[in-house]
Amino acid sequence: MVRAVEEYLKPEVVRQIARLDLRAQFIVRGFLQGLHASPYQGFSVEFSEHRKYAPGDDPKDIDWLVYAKTDKHYVKKFEAETNITGYLVIDTSGSMAYTYRQQLTKLDYSISLAAALCWLMIHQQDPCGLMTFDDRLHASLPARSRRSQIAQVLSVLAKVRPSGKTDIPRSLVQVAAMLRHRSLVMVFSDLLADPEPIRESLLRLRHRGHDVILFHVLDEAEVRFPFEGVVEFTEPEAQDRLVIDADAARRGYVSAVESFREEYRKFCFHAGIDYAPLDTSMQFDRALMEYLVSRRNRF
Helix, strand or coil: CCCCHHHCCCHHHHHHHHHHHHHCHHHHHHHHHHCCCCCCCCCCHHHHHEEECCCCCCHHHECHHHHHHHCCCEEECCHHHHCCCEEEEEECCHHHHCCCCCCCCHHHHHHHHHHHHHHHHHHCCCCEEEEEECCCEEEEEEEECCCCHHHHHHHHHCCCCCCCCCCHHHHHHHHHHHCCCCCEEEEEECCCCCHHHHHHHHHHHHHCCCEEEEEEEECHHHHHCCCCCEEEEECCCCCCEEEEEHHHHHHHHHHHHHHHHHHHHHHHHHHCCEEEEEECCCCHHHHHHHHHHHHHHCC
């Protein structure tokens, strides 16, 4: 193994995640259950595990406490109906190797965040799988809920070396073709490509009934542009070089990045996709906590 699994889930990191889970257990539960958005608007989280009584259901499964509150018949869902199958879909192209002054590259940050989500899902007994891509899909692990799955996921990711060009639309179309059942697709990418084809591929996932979370991971420097003076930049995938006056370019660059993220936010809102803009200066457990809180507040 090129990089030890423990690099991403060191004992102190596991403790961080455990504290996160203990501190926000109700948030995590609501987050996972809320991914299959309840049609019963206005219900509290406890009702997200119920569905309307239908002919053929056993009357003994009717929840009479719910009936007393709603005057309607609902039955408790079976475990098979409430489990969520999740897939971590991680961009491993060359641009994900970038870091300016943070300890973690964009790929390392994505792996840490993905490991935490995998841990949380399996802790909730929900199956979680993995797919990696650059200009096409590469590694793929089927979704499982056993405790050893997180080690399997990280064993694959520990061998990844970010390289090559990216083709996000093609890869997401391949993901959509591979998934036979409704799943939760968690995409981790810097999205540094033409947005329109990416949006179309995300819509294809949604049209097939999948829940999608888009973790837009940028380096801190890509968001804040801390450079000064004349700087030469090298595009990591095409190796194109560009020399610019950083001081003169800063305002326009920062504005363009803000617009870039805002357009994705608007698109995802209308498409029913969760959009989480992140940068590598945020501790991943804090970023995850803030996302879970925002998600929980919407249900």
